[in-house]
């Protein structure tokens with residue numbers, strides 16, 4: 522199996538995208554996987570209408586490490602000229618718009634954030650605190666957009682589990698969005714949230 526085929530399968534790249542080259546740099550402990558859009562038909566990511574291509578912009582995404590090597594996905598992403606939405610990048614199947622990480626990489630970070638602080642995850646994965654926080658923010662946004670209107674029925678005030686459950690207010694909000702019906706609250710760090718939650722459940 523050729524390296525391009527191997528990485529196509531590892532990354533789940535499907536038509537119209539295809540892996541065209543793989544470059545390994547052992548001194549940098551890095552592998553770059555080059556992906557191209559092979560189709561002639563381009564569509565606007567906002568309205569789905571077929572649009573004429575305008576140009577391409579080179580973008581890079583951090584993916585999960587392969588063989589202990591930092592793995593980067595590199596692609597020239599086409600931009601289309603949509604009559605309604607103007608100049609927009611076509612969407613890529615491996616990442617969210619605006620993210621510098623693949624969806625699989627972000628999923629791993631989110632998994633780790635459930636067991637460790639932002640600083641610990643950033644250290645382990647060799648990213649900045651802000652980068653990990655950005656991944657968490659996008660997960661919060663996704664969770665909120667999927668969830669139905671919040672109608673909490675009880676509040677769980679739990680100071681003893683604070684360190685593991687709510688190291689930051691934003692992660693706490695994320696826990697709430699997953700739990701849906703419960704507010705996991707630390708009295709020591711989030712007295713304001715207790716007041717807000719109390720209003721929501723109309724105590």
Ligand SMILES: [Zn+2]
Nearest residue numbers: 565568603606
């Ligand atoms: Zn459009």
